[in-house]
Amino acid sequence: MSAASAVAFLWSRSVRNWARAQVKRLKNPRYLVAAAAGAFYFYVLLVRRLGTSSSGSGEPAGPEMQVLIEAGLTAGAVLAVISTWVFGGSRALLQFTEAEVQFLFTAPLTRRAVLQVRVLKTLLRTALSAAIMTLLFRRAFSTSAGLALGLGAWLSFSILSLHGAGVALLRESLWEHGRSGWRKWAATLAVLAVAVGAVASWAAGAHPSPPWEQLTLPAMAEWVVQIMGSPPLSYVLWPLRAPIRVAMSQDAGELLSRLPAALVVLGALYLWVISSGVAFEEAAVEASSDRARRLEARRRARAGVRLPARVKSSRLPMPKRGPPWLALTWKNLIAARRITGPAAVIAVIGLALAITFSQLSRSGAAPAEIPTLIAGGAASIAAFTSVFGPLWVAADLRQDISMSDVLRTLPLRGWQVVLGEVLASTLLLGLAQWVLWIIAAACAWSRDVPELKGGMIQGVALGGMLFGPALSMAGLCVQNAGAVFFPRWVTAEARLEGRGFEATGQRLLTLVGTLLVLVVALVPAGGVGAVTALAGWTVIGPWALVPGAALGAGVLVVECLLAVRVLGHAFERIDLTE
């Protein structure tokens, strides 16, 4: 009992102190503004939505659609279960914090009690996620009462989570026995694969799908009902459908009649997990260290950036001459290369291919038109990257702000630090845009398109190559301004793991700020560039885009350098303890 009350004390006080810490920070007007923006966003998204839902504006889905929704959710749950077995279950349940490892693992608690603490924490967090999901998607779902949807979502998430934990613990248990354990695990997977295959082949054979031309919504719903309602599939799906049926309940009577089955499934999985005799501690210690490392990595390099286990040696030479702050640019370029890896390159190529083929399929163009479409795709991505690239490429102060104390010990002025940091991201984005513009120009050049004659290709490509990187630099200045003026947003974001009013408000304000400042910065630059290009057009035609872009880029760069001066001044006064 003392253990239960101690854990209750820990959770309640932690929540209370967390709330107090957030409120305390609101004394600083900058954070108050962010929290207000976040609160307003949540108000619009959740509270007003709740109001409109309760007034009954959402039309409930018809019975056929409900059947299909239920079938879709069940299929999703089946996929989740199969992937859990194939990939060995989720270790999320074993992710204790380092403090929990330190205090709970050494406490006079049984292994089962420690596991119970973790499971209960997971169920509570799942309840919160389910509540938010219900508020967000209730209107879109519009098939059931809010309480039923919330309960069903909580039960579904909890059941999948406990199932994942149970499978992970089972795998740990088998692996404890070395090679024989591996054999047992492989045998388990083989039996599962055979069972899934048998059920799938039975379903396909016993209930063939209606012909394509007769596949109306009612016919499809009837077919799905037949398949899911026939044994043995109905028995296999029962534990997965139980919580989904709770979510689909239309009234209180239906909810009450469906709830016990889902609770039985949840209870059985709960017992399965906490009765596990496996020594999970080692995996938990490892997971908690992993978690701590990830948090640290996020703190240093923002969310989503993960350092590889082994880093490659860099072939990028440090410039032999040049200003000292260039060392920061060099450092960030190397870091960017190490954290980007081949995955990012593959993603960009994939995006380019997807855009090209979507254009191809939409226009029904002949294969001969492919170069033109590639040119269009590359130019679109280059333009897109020049505006939105600064949101993704963060090889700058955003990754180093938590080390601002170290940066300030360098024999550099604040503006030099900011310039050195911002330049790395600018170079990366500029390089990407140059490559894309060259691809676009080369592909367009190979086609004999009259509209692109007379220097149009060269004018657009060279103009883009001049103006795009300057525009990206302006966007990067805005992003880095966020890190300099709101340093805790960058460092605290990791600690909050991207949750809360303030974190949401931060993202909103950053996005709005980026667009606003870009528009403001673009007015003089765009004006100068446009006037120059228009004036020159009559004389040199599309080539006039080049001096226009060059002048516009020049104005933008001057604006950026002014912004760097201001940011440098602010950087020298950063206080991370605020």
Added chain:
Amino acid sequence: MTEPTEPATLQVEGLGKIYGEVRAVTGLSFDVRAGEIVGLVGPNGAGKTSTLRCLSGIIPPNEGQIRVAGRSLGDDPVAVKRDLAFIPDEPRLFEYLTAREHLAFIARLYEVEGWEGKAAALWEELELKGKEDALPSELSRGMKQKLTIACAFLRDPRVILLDEPLTGLDPFGIRKVKQSLRARARAGAALLLSSHLLPIVEELCDRVLVIAGGKRVAFGTIADIRAQLSAAQGGGAGSLEDLFMAITAQAQEPRGPEP
């Protein structure tokens, strides 16, 4: 220190810990008597942290027996853990519990009667007065370490396991903590202190356990170890640092192929 004939408070026999294919600790046996401070030293990767994690119940050992006051950690973990305290090298505290709430949590978890009085004494002893309502983020590294030590001392454990407990403390803090450790030993606790700071180990510890490659390479008083080494090498080593260098160098000498 109590007479050596008394049964040891902490007894470790044949401890072994394996991570996958790696043997971190092999056949480690030693004991710590009530009122005694034993130093645990060894080069990086020697298996000190793994040993302490096994002894504190954080991870289970693969082999061997750990007994506290005659009870086995494997057979009766709840009762044994009640008598154990572990102070890690890095303070790992709950982010949103104040210093006082950390002690309240420990008091409830270990059912410590009248903890407020003990806590008041600990604030004084460890110079944490005035920081009772601070969150860990508001404390310095040294203060966090002292709070971790306070959490361990609050419940008067019979065995205290310390992994580099003086890291991050200022000279005043180091002196205070050393005094506190000696006071706990005098009160009858058995302390196992892992540290790379050999002068501190030499100053505080009654006996020293040297491990290398997960194995025990020497165990005894510094005088005993010096005598053993002199007998083996025919030379006299001076300080614990000299002894440590000689012993670990001996343990890490390349051997011939296994038969």
